[in-house]
Amino acid sequence: MADGNKETRRRFGRRGRGRSGPKAVEPATGIASDAEPSGEQGDVSGIAPKDQVAVVCSICQKQIFDLSSALAGRDGGTPVHFDCALAKASEGEPLEPSERVAYVGRGAFAVVEYRDKSMTAFTIKRRIQWEKEGEKFDWRRNIQKRLGL
Numbered sequence: 001m002a003d004g005n006k007e008t009r010r011r012f013g014r015r016g017r018g019r020s021g022p023k024a025v026e027p028a029t030g031i032a033s034d035a036e037p038s039g040e041q042g043d044v045s046g047i048a049p050k051d052q053v054a055v056v057c058s059i060c061q062k063q064i065f066d067l068s069s070a071l072a073g074r075d076g077g078t079p080v081h082f083d084c085a086l087a088k089a090s091e092g093e094p095l096e097p098s099e100r101v102a103y104v105g106r107g108a109f110a111v112v113e114y115r116d117k118s119m120t121a122f123t124i125k126r127r128i129q130w131e132k133e134g135e136k137f138d139w140r141r142n143i144q145k146r147l148g149l
């Protein structure tokens with residue numbers, strides 16, 4: 001039987017250039033986004049989510065560059081990648097081939113069932129609340145302030 005096997009391929013793990021190797025210290029070139037503290041203190045326990053500090057996803061431990069699309073993690077509300085939250089939220093959700101987990105807003109995902117291939121019409125089968133509803137997070141408030149929301 002020709003069943004279109006579900007496409008779970010994701011463009012994950014973009015392996016950029018390794019971040020090892022000596023790097024010449026250059027005079028400020030515009031945005032210094034990859035400023036890394038000396039690799040000496042590799043212990044990241046209790047990092048305060050401040051504005052200029054690199055924010056690390058508490059699920060995959062990688063840096064979050066786009067905080068505006070980040071969600072709050074379930075453990076303590078520190079930001080996590082949207083994709084990581086999605087993956088976690090989908091964990092343990094048995095999905096039919098026509099079902100998917102999608103973000104439905106207000107800090108919640110939901111198992112949705114698409115009715116056609118264009119994926120425009122769908123029904124929400126069950127909600128997966130991710131962030132506590134109505135909870136405010138400092139790091140988010142900072143972005144919202146910056147975006148003028």
Ligand SMILES: [Zn+2]
Binds near residue numbers: 059
């Ligand atoms: Zn992550």
